[in-house]
Amino acid sequence: EDKVVQSPLSLVVHEGDTVTLNCSYEVTNFRSLLWYKQEKKAPTFLFMLTSSGIEKKSGRLSSILDKKELFSILNITATQTGDSAVYLCAVGCNNNDMRFGAGTRLTVKP
Amino acid sequence: KAGVTQTPRYLIKTRGQQVTLSCSPISGHRSVSWYQQTPGQGLQFLFEYFSETQRNKGNFPGRFSGRQFSNSRSEMNVSTLELGDSALYLCASSISRDWAWEQYFGPGTRLTVT
Numbered sequence: 001e002d003k004v005v006q007s008p009l010s011l012v013v014h015e016g017d018t019v020t021l022n023c024s025y026e027v028t029n030f031r032s033l034l035w036y037k038q039e040k041k042a043p044t045f046l047f048m049l050t051s052s053g054i055e056k057k058s059g060r061l062s063s064i065l066d067k068k069e070l071f072s073i074l075n076i077t078a079t080q081t082g083d084s085a086v087y088l089c090a091v092g093c094n095n096n097d098m099r100f101g102a103g104t105r106l107t108v109k110p
Numbered sequence: 111k112a113g114v115t116q117t118p119r120y121l122i123k124t125r126g127q128q129v130t131l132s133c134s135p136i137s138g139h140r141s142v143s144w145y146q147q148t149p150g151q152g153l154q155f156l157f158e159y160f161s162e163t164q165r166n167k168g169n170f171p172g173r174f175s176g177r178q179f180s181n182s183r184s185e186m187n188v189s190t191l192e193l194g195d196s197a198l199y200l201c202a203s204s205i206s207r208d209w210a211w212e213q214y215f216g217p218g219t220r221l222t223v224t
Binding site for chain 2: 031032034036041042043044045048050051052053088090092095096097098099100102103
């Protein structure tokens with residue numbers, strides 16, 4: 001059975017800290033791994049990683065994909081209170097069959 | 111470019127009624143997926159459409175159905191509503207990139223069943 005597991009489930013840090021969120025997966029027909037940020041509304045797209053793009057960076061956020069070990073990490077440096085959200089990892093398989101993890105709830109305290 | 115739009119944004123229905131939710135994908139996106147999100151169950155996949163064909167389906171009862179039109183717009187229908195159907199219903203549209211699908215969510219429709 002396909003699995004997408006995120007860890008930790010929740011995390012509390014202080015502003016300025018660096019955090020690393022993990023996503024491991026076991027799926028058939030892997031095509032991509034996507035990261036989303038969800039505050040009190042719909043998930044917002046952050047990155048998509050594929051075989052041809054295993055590292056992505058945007059400002060203080062960066063992500064890598066390890067296709068051999070079947071995991072991805074999302075790194076946030078110099079965290080701010082606005083980074084507080086649930087971060088979702090999703091694995092895309094053939095025909096846009098998407099599997100989501102349960103999410104990591106990040107709380108950044110001032 | 112406009113994002114994914116969903117209508118209505120909020121809806122209150124009574125048990126036993128039916129409801130239709132609408133989704134307009136980002137221009138050029140041909141795949142549309144639907145999800146149900148509740149505090150207890152998280153994000154649950156309902157179904158996905160591409161070129162008016164349902165390609166993938168989650169584990170929901172037959173009361174949940176959907177369709178996609180030739181302009182890629184999609185609707186989902188829930189018949190005989192139950193209290194447990196109260197949730198945020200999210201539509202996502204996808205575009206093919208690097209042999210994969212890049213998916214973007216709409217703002218959601220919050221359905222309350224009383």
